Amino acid sequence: MSVINIENAKTNIGQVGFLDVEIDPTMDLFHEIERLKKEKNAIVLAHYYQEPDIQDVADYIGDSLGLAQQAEKTTADMIVFAGVHFMAETAKILNPTKKVVLPDLKAGCSLADSAPADLFRAFKEKHPDHVVISYINCTADIKALSDIICTSSNAQKIIESLPADQKIIFAPDKNLGAWLIKQTGRDMLLWNGACIVHEIFSLEKITRLKIRHPEAKLIAHPECEDPLLRIADFIGSTTQLLKYTQQDDARSYIVATETGILHQMQKSSPDKTFIPAPPDNSCACNDCPYMKLNTLEKLYLCMEYEVPEILMDESLRLAAKKPIDRMLEISRAAGLI
Ligand code: 13P
Ligand code: SF4
Numbered sequence: 161m162s163v164i165n166i167e168n169a170k171t172n173i174g175q176v177g178f179l180d181v182e183i184d185p186t187m188d189l190f191h192e193i194e195r196l197k198k199e200k201n202a203i204v205l206a207h208y209y210q211e212p213d214i215q216d217v218a219d220y221i222g223d224s225l226g227l228a229q230q231a232e233k234t235t236a237d238m239i240v241f242a243g244v245h246f247m248a249e250t251a252k253i254l255n256p257t258k259k260v261v262l263p264d265l266k267a268g269c270s271l272a273d274s275a276p277a278d279l280f281r282a283f284k285e286k287h288p289d290h291v292v293i294s295y296i297n298c299t300a301d302i303k304a305l306s307d308i309i310c311t312s313s314n315a316q317k318i319i320e321s322l323p324a325d326q327k328i329i330f331a332p333d334k335n336l337g338a339w340l341i342k343q344t345g346r347d348m349l350l351w352n353g354a355c356i357v358h359e360i361f362s363l364e365k366i367t368r369l370k371i372r373h374p375e376a377k378l379i380a381h382p383e384c385e386d387p388l389l390r391i392a393d394f395i396g397s398t399t400q401l402l403k404y405t406q407q408d409d410a411r412s413y414i415v416a417t418e419t420g421i422l423h424q425m426q427k428s429s430p431d432k433t434f435i436p437a438p439p440d441n442s443c444a445c446n447d448c449p450y451m452k453l454n455t456l457e458k459l460y461l462c463m464e465y466e467v468p469e470i471l472m473d474e475s476l477r478l479a480a481k482k483p484i485d486r487m488l489e490i491s492r493a494a495g496l497i
Pocket of ligand 2: 209244268269270271272297355356357358418448449450451
């Protein structure tokens with residue numbers, strides 16, 4: 161049994177939704193979540209950075225591109241988004257007739273925060289001859305100011321789909337942008353944003369780990385800084401990193417991205433060893449403080465009470481949808497999806 165202050169929940173529905181609740185600790189949350197899925201025709205979409213229990217109850221686990229596709233095509237009445245705000249917002253943009261709920265509305269993203277819309281608009285106005293490609297890790301306002309959205313799975317193909325002499329602004333991740341400049345040879349103008357999780361890895365500790373485990377391959381997400389990417393054996397989105405560990409024949413890996421992904425890596429390759437790359441602090445592994453705001457309890461509550469819900473102004477939604485649709489078109493044409 162859960163006890164809920166429903167008045168509080170109701171008055172705070174929407175973008176600032178908050179539930180003041182207690183859950184009976186003996187409740188079987190896995191069973192209750194399955195029951196609610198059926199009762200409410202709900203689908204649980206989870207990113208690889210979610211805690212293992214959430215991944216285990218999800219109907220689909222994926223990277224930003226896969227999650228956007230699933231959100232677009234689902235026929236469920238309610239999309240329960242176990243991820244961060246920009247991901248749930250993308251789901252609402254793509255499938256507006258569905259109710260989209262996020263277990264904790266405070267699950268934001270440092271990258272999205274690093275690009276305030278007013279500053280970005282002024283920056284864009286200074287470069288009117290540039291096409292704006294924005295990483296999906298941004299707010300709907302930034303999407304609406306962009307020409308094409310990309311994810312780490314398709315960014316290279318999206319850049320390469322533009323004429324070689326086309327000037328490009330890439331936002332908001334400067335590390336991903338710098339890596340893409342190297343991959344494509346294109347001289348892009350970069351917005352100065354970054355992900356706190358991928359910038360905190362300690363090169364010194366990783367180098368020591370590599371010495372202690374000479375057989376282990378270093379695999380990294382392109383949101384990491386250049387010095388780390390230079391020594392990586394493989395660089396890719398979360399889905400690409402997971403696939404690499406499934407297909408490659410090494411026995412152990414040092415994984416330089418958020419630790420949530422290790423759950424699926426370990427599940428699909430139980431005989432391999434996965435070592436989380438250590439950050440530059442006293443922790444042994446590296447959790448995204450936003451992703452990890454979601455818990456199984458909050459997931460259950462948001463399904464039961466259908467709050468907090470993602471709501472959006474229709475003109476903003478339509479403006480933000482255009483560059484996402486362009487991303488999906490280019491990805492289809494390139495055979496990526
Ligand atoms: P992908 O899962 O698309 O690689 O993105 C990683 C990330 O940082 C999501 O917030
Ligand atoms: Fe944002 Fe980084 Fe967390 Fe992804 S891992 S949600 S980019 S802060």
